[in-house]
Amino acid sequence: MKSLGYILHNGHNSQILYYMRSFMRYAAPKSLLQRRLPELLAEIETRPDREYIHQRADYYNKLSSAADIFGGGSVAPQLSEMTYRKRPRPTAYFFDAYEYTRFFDDDLHWRYLFGDVTHTPDMASIVKSRPIAGDNANSVLLNLDKNRHFCFLHDGIDFSQKIDRLIFRAYISHKPHRIRFFEQWHGHHMCDLGECDPHCHDYPEWHRPKISFYEQLRYKFILALEGNDVATNLKWIMSSNSLAVMPKPRYETWFMEGRLIPDYHYVAIRDDYADLPERLQYYIDHPDHAQAIVQNANRYTAQFADRHREKLISLLTLDKYFRMTGQR
Numbered sequence: 001m002k003s004l005g006y007i008l009h010n011g012h013n014s015q016i017l018y019y020m021r022s023f024m025r026y027a028a029p030k031s032l033l034q035r036r037l038p039e040l041l042a043e044i045e046t047r048p049d050r051e052y053i054h055q056r057a058d059y060y061n062k063l064s065s066a067a068d069i070f071g072g073g074s075v076a077p078q079l080s081e082m083t084y085r086k087r088p089r090p091t092a093y094f095f096d097a098y099e100y101t102r103f104f105d106d107d108l109h110w111r112y113l114f115g116d117v118t119h120t121p122d123m124a125s126i127v128k129s130r131p132i133a134g135d136n137a138n139s140v141l142l143n144l145d146k147n148r149h150f151c152f153l154h155d156g157i158d159f160s161q162k163i164d165r166l167i168f169r170a171y172i173s174h175k176p177h178r179i180r181f182f183e184q185w186h187g188h189h190m191c192d193l194g195e196c197d198p199h200c201h202d203y204p205e206w207h208r209p210k211i212s213f214y215e216q217l218r219y220k221f222i223l224a225l226e227g228n229d230v231a232t233n234l235k236w237i238m239s240s241n242s243l244a245v246m247p248k249p250r251y252e253t254w255f256m257e258g259r260l261i262p263d264y265h266y267v268a269i270r271d272d273y274a275d276l277p278e279r280l281q282y283y284i285d286h287p288d289h290a291q292a293i294v295q296n297a298n299r300y301t302a303q304f305a306d307r308h309r310e311k312l313i314s315l316l317t318l319d320k321y322f323r324m325t326g327q328r
Contacts, residue, residue: 018147022095030102037103041319044312053309057316059256062137063324067124069111080106096144097126100314108327116228118251124325129229129251132258140321142314143254149232152301155217155240159294164284165190166245167216168223169208171197178225181273182206190280221245221280230257238265238297243283243290247271265297
């Protein structure tokens with residue numbers, strides 16, 4: 001059973017507040033928002049960060065020619081069908097998509113794949129995650145499941161005052177790459193690793209109780225190892241004074257993991273993890289280099305803090321989707 005202290009001060013975004021805001025958005029009349037859409041899109045063209053907004057939207061939506069979403073033998077649903085009553089229960093994916101689709105006409109069609117998507121679909125679809133490598137234009141990113149993924153922390157501990165070790169708390173069952181990491185480095189004096197799934201009994205020697213994000217910030221290094229798709233903890237690590245340690249990412253989300261620069265935004269380790277101790281020791285011995293990465297990572301996460309601008313980028317990304325599919 002989780003302790004009260006963990007529940008109240010674990011670092012996670014509040015689910016209660018998230019769903020309260022989401023249901024309030026759902027109750028608002030869409031017609032008012034749809035009338036505002038032209039005004040919001042026009043605002044982009046008057047802003048000093050216009051080029052930045054367009055560049056972000058073009059990164060998320062790489063469609064460069066007309067895209068057919070009506071073939072393939074399956075029906076592309078209309079936005080009017082976006083209702084949580086048709087689902088067994090309201091989901092974060094539904095509410096996060098609805099936050100922006102409600103600005104568009106109900107008769108528009110779209111394709112979407114909710115969940116951890118690690119392939120590029122055959123037709124242009126709205127997704128949370130996509131492969132970084134290869135032609136991923138059919139994977140149009142929107143910030144989905146963001147209450148879980150987009151969590152940023154205030155870290156009051158300077159890097160120099162943190163523990164000279166790497167920490168990792170995660171579920172590893174059915175994730176072979178995480179299991180390999182534990183097999184190599186569990187018990188190493190530079191690592192504090194723990195498998196914390198209460199329902200997994202396959203690795204009892206690796207099991208540790210969950211600890212809060214803030215407790216993990218006592219360590220200089222936090223492992224950001226991809227799960228089903230991206231590493232969920234990467235965002236809050238990069239907003240802190242600790243260093244994210246990981247191989248080069250294979251998947252990306254709204255956070256644009258594909259734009260992260262090794263040893264500039266995070267500490268890069270080999271795909272086989274063999275160089276982990278020497279990489280940690282290097283940044284222990286060179287704290288000035290570590291501080292530079294912390295500052296670069298903090299600046300990178302700061303670009304997502306402007307909520308209104310993130311809204312405009314999301315609307316522009318969807319507007320391009322409907323234009324490139326011949327509907328606007």
